[in-house]
Amino acid sequence: MTHAYFVSGTDTEIGKTTIAAGLLHAARRAGLSTAAAKPVASGCRPGADGLRNDDALALLGECSLALRYEEVNPLAFAPAIAPHLAAREAGLELSVARLLEPVRTVLAKGADFTLVEGAGGWRVPLSGAENLSDLAVALDLPVILVVGVRLGCINHAMLSAEAIARDGLRLAGWVANLIDPTVSRLEDNLATLVERLPAPCLGRVPHLIPPSPAAVADCLDMAALLGSL
Structure with missing residues (x-):
């Protein structure tokens, strides 16, 4: 049986890729084949082979299937x-139609475990009235929400979960990523998230330096995710 998920977050810079790479690593440990896609990425570095994004490269590094960079990050x-805005400056128009086919190509590879990572939070604009969340809807993928644990995260997590449900998608699980190790009342905040979010907590990832996929995988409960189907 194949498993595919859309990875979103409560904000930007809250560790979506860190958690996604850890999930892929944990899946590989469990003997599953893996693939990933990050259909659109900004903040890319120029190189001999063209623009490259560190997040996309991190995902590619945890894919057991042979994928080209351009397949992961078209x-x-x-x-x-x-x-x-980056697309507009490059003279391109981002749309669900433009992103849908490349992601479907990765999904068609048939990996046991595939992740599609978004950019920023749930309501990242594309063009016109479209958002990146519309891509997840078009793909009809369950969602893994990365909660960046810091002041304000309960509100952001609950609003994200409500928006995901309103869009007709299932929240398959969420991960608490402790991006602020000094956050006050940590245990109370996590208990509130467990109580309020309508999906299992897949793990609590401490503030890791560096946050290697293996170290993140140690903190994740794949049984809670795959058993939620």
Whole structure:
């Protein structure tokens, strides 16, 4: 049986890729084949082979299937700004239609475990009235929500979960990523998230330096995720 999920977050810079790479690593440990896609990325570095994004490269490094960089990250932009603005500066229009086929190509590879990582939070704009969340809807993928644990995360997590449900998708699970190791009342905050979010907590990842996929995988409960189907 194949498993595929869309990875979103409560905000930008809260460790979506760190958690996604850890999930892929944990899946590989469990003997599953893995694949991933990050359909659009900004903040990419130029190189001999073109623009490359560190997050996309991290995902590619945890894919057991042979994938080309361009398959994982078909749209890469240099400016470290919102993807729709970066695309506009490059003379391109981001749309669900433009992103859908490349992601479906990765999904068609048939890996046991595939992740599609978004950019920023749930309501990242594309063009017109479209958002990146519309891609997840078009793909009809259950969602893994990365909660960046810091002041305000309960509100952000609950609003994200409500938006995911409103869009007709299932929240398969969430991960608490402790991006602020000094956050006050940590245990109380986590208990509130467990009580309020309508999905299992897949793990609590401490503030790791560096946050290697193996170290993150040690903190994750794959049985809680795969058993939730």
